[in-house]
Amino acid sequence: MTEPSSGVAKQELQDFLRTADTLTLDDRKLLVQQALVLIEQNYVHLPLKAAMHAVNPVQRLRLLAVRLNRQTAATMGPEWRFHAELSEIFHSVRDLHTNYLLPAPYNGKIAYLPYLIEEYYDGDTRHYMVTRTVQGFSSPGFGPGVEVTHWNGIPIDRAVDINAARFAGSNPAAKHARGLQSLTIRPLRVHVPPDETWVVLTYLGTDGIRRELRESWRVSDNQPPFVDADQVSAAAVAQGLDLGADEIQRGVKMLYVPEAVTPHETLGGAELTAEPAEPGADLPSSMPGFFRARSVVTPSGTFGHIRVFSFGVNDPDAFVREFVRLIGLLPQNGLVVDVRDNGGGHIFASEFLLQTLTPRPILPSPVQFVTTALNLRICKQHQENPTGQIDLTPWCRSMEQALETGAVYSGSFPITPAGGANAIGQRYFGPVVLITNALCYSATDIFAGGFQDHKIGRVLGTDDNTGAGGANVWTHELLKALLELPSPVPDSPYKPLPRQAGMRVAIRRSLRVHDLAGTPVEDLGVVPDVRHQMTREDILHGNADLLARAGELLAAGTARRLDVQVAAVELTLTTRLVDRADVYLDGRPRASVNVTAEVTLVPVPGAGAAHVIRVEGFQGGELVAARTILP
Template sequence: MKLIKIATIALAMMSAFAQAEIKNDYLSNVRPQITFNELSRADKQTLAEQAQLFLRDLYVNRYAKDIYYGNSPDWNKGHVNPADAVQKVINNIDKLSTAQLHAQLSQIFINQRDLHLNYNFPLPHAAFLSFLPINFARTANGAELNEVRIDRVYANYFDALLPSLRKPEVGDQVLEYAGLPVKQAVNNVLINGAGANLYGGFSRAIQYMTLVPQSGKLPPANDRVLIKLRSAKTGEVYSIDLPWLVQYDDAALENKAATASTKSLTDKAFAQSIEGYQEQYNQFVSRNTAESDIQGFSKNTTAEPTIKWAIVPKGEKRLGYISLSSFVPANPDQAVNIIYNLLHNQLAKTDALIIDVRNNGGGYISYADKLPQLFKPGKASTGSARLLNTKLNNQFLNQDDFRQYWPEWVKLINDAAKTKNTYSKTGVFTSAEDANALGQAYYKPVGVLANARSYSATDLFTCQMQDNGAATIYGEDPSTGAGGANVLEHGFFAELGPDWFKPLPDGVSMRVSWRQSVRGGYNPNTIIEDYGCQADVNVPRTLSDLANGDQTQFDKIAADLLAKPVTKSGYQFTGLVGNIIEQKEGNNTLDIQVAETELIKVYIDNQLFETQTVYAYGSPKTVRISLPRKPLGQIYQIGIVGADAGQVALWNTKRLVQVKAQ
């Protein structure tokens, strides 16, 4: 069948796509183009040996995976010891074609069920994305917690490419997939979905059943899939025989693999935790559908596209809402400031707040580390991380670049080398000072809404909010996606460690979970990988949520969150104060009203300046705080902490102060 280009499809279809150069066709037509360039024996050897280095000497979760999943004798059926499995590939390398080599190495990575661990195929294979014009979702119905239903229908594909097929409707229940009962079908693809734990595995499996990017996975084995469904409206049972479709960009097929410079020890290069498949999934959905808001309210945009907010009336109360669709903003520090300002201004008078991080694949760890402080009366703690104690890690980190820029990690691996411990001791990505630089900005109950596709840095954020006692975790699934590691590209190691790492041939790339995340606070010494962050309150989606844009789920969360007690302790500046307080030259005092607070502590540039016992009980009490004498134009930070009789923090605020002329 002739290739169909979006620009030539019906006008109704054009509005669904953002890029006119993207092409669509049937997998049956395009399959011959989804190929690999032939590799020499030397290139095959390089790929296998570099994969072995990654999996044996750098992959920090390898032993934890052995404990959690056990080992399967068959690399194609379950978790395997990755180093041993790659050694078998090396032993048989002369018998393997290029396609077989790629397939086996990829499967070994996938079998670890770690979405931070990736073997990424080269072009032209990587240019293609196979999909069905529907998506699945998990719903709950009474005792049945794992229904599979249609969550999204890409109607324009049916109209343009599949006009003779019955178009399913959102909410229709999936009974069979590829001739198997749906639960058996899900179980059969758990490994290829690569999700961790029960719910992460289930969620990723049903994603994989409708969207398969050839950047990291082989195309579906069959050109079509038969799906039996039950209509949500009528109860009628019917079947559709869907062809797999393919989306790709001609320009990508013409490009040669680029080797980007990765020699950077910045936060962006060194402290990322992001899951690529979820980002691809989100981009596909965004590219092919109009954004839909939760029914009943629309979201306001900000200068950072990944941050949106709303205020939702609920009876006499007002519920604040912040959506974080990604932890990869254009500027992480600016993103934190946007949220800080929303909390201090637009959302300040709401009665509770929901932070929605569903389907957020992660991003910058420092961004996640800096948010809990905005909701915690006392000092917020961050998670930590540790390295695998191997000779290669020791050699790699003991280079001049790391000694200069990351001496704390060099010390950790050197100390570990003197022991027989499996891991180094833990270090942090964000200092305690940076993680508490802004202070508390919201003082009402907070909830975080997450699901099994909340992964990587989003796992870290959700766990840190729980570990700091800063929020109630509401789970669309009982746990987050359980991706607990800092991830780095092979190119990073190859450029900074050419003595051990060789450039990968033909544009292949690999990623590895390098430093394992460890929780603190209320869950000390617990790893996130495979376990995730367990929900405090389960709020699974139901059939009604698919029909009303998750309004049923949202109302449950709102009712629970707004019923929580609100602290009576707090403060209020007596005059109009923004983020910067103006101190008139010669005036060295500041008045605030304090409620239900025993004492206050005043910090100037993080140094204790004054302590007052205020006994502010009953009616609010005006308290006069001393300010330091500073020269005209000077800017400094003031921190004020309200505490109880046991000196436990009840609230805090940090503001900049600028000395101005009278």
């Protein structure tokens, strides 16, 4: 086995662990006490989790605190055992938003084996295959395409189930997906280190010969995130992110596609093109860490395909602008938006994107706090937007009333501003298919729910559900900061955590809108309209069968057109499959015309001035297209 240096600093897991035993008994007591504050007084899903999963994390934390009080520095046991127990308590609620984040030296590190394993189906039979190896790694008879049969002597399907039981997955599909993913890569910020020092993999080579490969776990530094979720900022307050999935995605890029790793959110000097994508070709992006856009050829036709890897940006407006630029250069007869493995990020970014794909107004997902005295205190501390970053005024009144009525949850109000979610309007007029899987989480769950609730297009899922993470997540450090602004309170329950340890908690739960109004996303997720089981062809040859299925759905849809040219006293409309157009200036109706030709002139005096112009296109009385022209 060889693995020459590829720019990634790495060491054996057993060597790394020798440096990781530094927490004192007082440190451990403090961590448990702070976990109790978050779970008992901030955690929005506690009533739901206790009911759905029959768990009591509050009592488990209290028992752990009692045991720690009976211990001494000489009897407290190894640090790894404490981390394992505290992590397991957090994992018991099956919520990837609510985490114990391990202290130094674990934070910023990722443990990995030098290969990735994915699953596919042959009929109803599930198979597991190696799909990638770390750059520079090689072993005779081993590589992409070999089928895995056993993991440390355990049949691989059973090994995935055993591993899945250790990690938070809020529905069976999500649980299984996490179990498979964490077999070969684990961010040590979120997961305790593997129990085994090495793994023996049994596999069938491409020559049909059964072999074994023994490889040790390695540890390396991971790439840092773009968003600092601990600082009081609009991006931090609007986080909806599966941190583990985000860490894994950055780790996978670093290990397997290092050319895709970028140090900045936006590459200002990127060489971009204004030419439409050639069939089968990729488009360069100024945000390669977030998008991959290309034209794909399927048996049903050539369509646009845009992969959205993450919503984890600081600037959601720039994110949407780049998305709009890319889809404008893709084929206009159908678009695949692929959010598989996207762990979420900035909720604004996910909900701002929806408007670009539909003529219908976007109703952002409303969210609720659980009503506790501490959550009310935080909200009252941030009425009338005193920090310039966060305004919790809408939730205050209902939380004050809850002290009298006994309501479990506050009133529900959106995080995402409705104005921003409808600022630029529709930008793509062909049919759209959304591809999801069980690793979609948080802001991506919200995006998928909004896509389905606003009837934008069909949802094509490779799993039975999305990951079902329906919440806004805040870190312990952010909560602590919120009670220190605009001026520190003297009796804050949040204390500094030792050795760069951290915690995160689901603080506000999100709800569906329209036909499913009031339904929580947590644990339920988004059920796809069409289910596709990944095939061998998919995982070895660029999702060939999956994209062919998406192409079939797009070919059955309708590609419309609504272009608007503005002159001083009239608009020129170029349309397809539109029979009526209504014109609004600054929100007020100005004209309505029947459309009987491809090009229509609409007299609108004053249209050339600094107005917001919105043209709505109808067919058979149904709103089917809309174009917004900004001054």
